[in-house]
């Protein structure tokens with residue numbers, strides 16, 4: 145075991161599922177340790193400077209925080225054949241690559257509303273389970289009841305503020321429920337035709353989606369029942385994403401090939417239209433907010449965030465969402481994911497870019513192709529920071 149990777153994370157964690165699923169699908173040997181493990185305080189905290197998961201420690205001692213960066217690390221690793229991943233998450237085609245980064249952006253932290261709502265708003269069903277899970281994440285196995293209570297109070301307070309910050313409130317709750325049911329049905333229809341979002345193997349978008357679906361919506365008791373009752377195909381996809389085997393009994397003729405550029409199924413276009421309603425208004429309003437925020441701070445040095453706290457949150461901003469006004473946190477990470485999508489579009493060939501333009505127009509998403517913050521979000525020392533002002537370097 146000594147040459148294995150160590151993944152610091154935990155079962156009830158949203159973000160950990162993204163990397164765990166990737167490493168399991170690739171048969172990469174690793175051990176998972178919780179952030180309560182003493183090694184995390186000794187080795188990891190001094191480097192990443194905050195209590196965050198997941199963090200990967202590689203056999204040569206490299207430490208990487210951030211799910212996208214960890215997956216990129218494996219995808220870009222060169223070397224001997226046995227180092228290459230089994231199921232590349234990076235599609236060959238520029239169009240499909242842009243789609244997978246689009247879905248990674250939309251299915252990951254853009255789905256935090258249902259994620260946090262279904263964990264914290266059903267205490268009768270969920271609370272004891274979640275408390276037990278949090279105890280095994282942060283406390284040693286022999287911790288007493290008082291320590292468990294104190295830790296859980298702390299975790300609950302922090303997470304309740306996250307729920308508010310992603311827009312869970314009395315007015316939005318019926319809409320969050322309806323929106324999540326709609327998403328499940330769209331995924332059911334899609335997974336009847338395809339084993340993964342973009343065809344025969346998982347790619348970045350699937351790993352974004354597993355983060356949102358696994359810990360909270362598939363495992364916590366209340367939403368677990370909902371998913372199994374309303375969307376068994378989606379529950380099966382979660383299981384397919386959780387182990388090295390393909391679990392392809394629903395798709396006996398499937399290969400590991402991804403969909404062809406000229407065969408994007410309607411079920412995928414419907415998912416794109418869903419995100420045009422669910423996420424486009426939010427990211428559009430937040431990019432305008434971020435640009436005003438940046439314009440008010442012309443003196444910010446590249447390589448800094450301008451923020452006192454290490455949360456990457458610029459403030460809270462209001463936008464129109466499904467007929468109501470919603471106020472949510474503006475996070476630098478949202479723009480990091482948007483950029484990853486736009487970078488993949490830019491790297492595509494001219495004809496692929498034309499096809500992307502047409503597909504995004506057809507699904508009501510073309511504004512996403514041009515939406516930019518005045519500075520790029522870069523990552524330094526495991527944190528999001530601003531790059532140079534793009535208007536001065538053009």
Ligand SMILES: N[C@@H](CCC(=O)N[C@@H](CS)C(=O)NCC(=O)O)C(=O)O
Pocket residue numbers: 157158159160194195196197198209210211212477
């Ligand atoms: N951008 C990060 C987000 C990770 C994240 O938010 N992790 C949660 C646990 S699921 C956490 O540790 N949050 C504490 C914090 O952000 O300080 C990634 O994708 O790696």
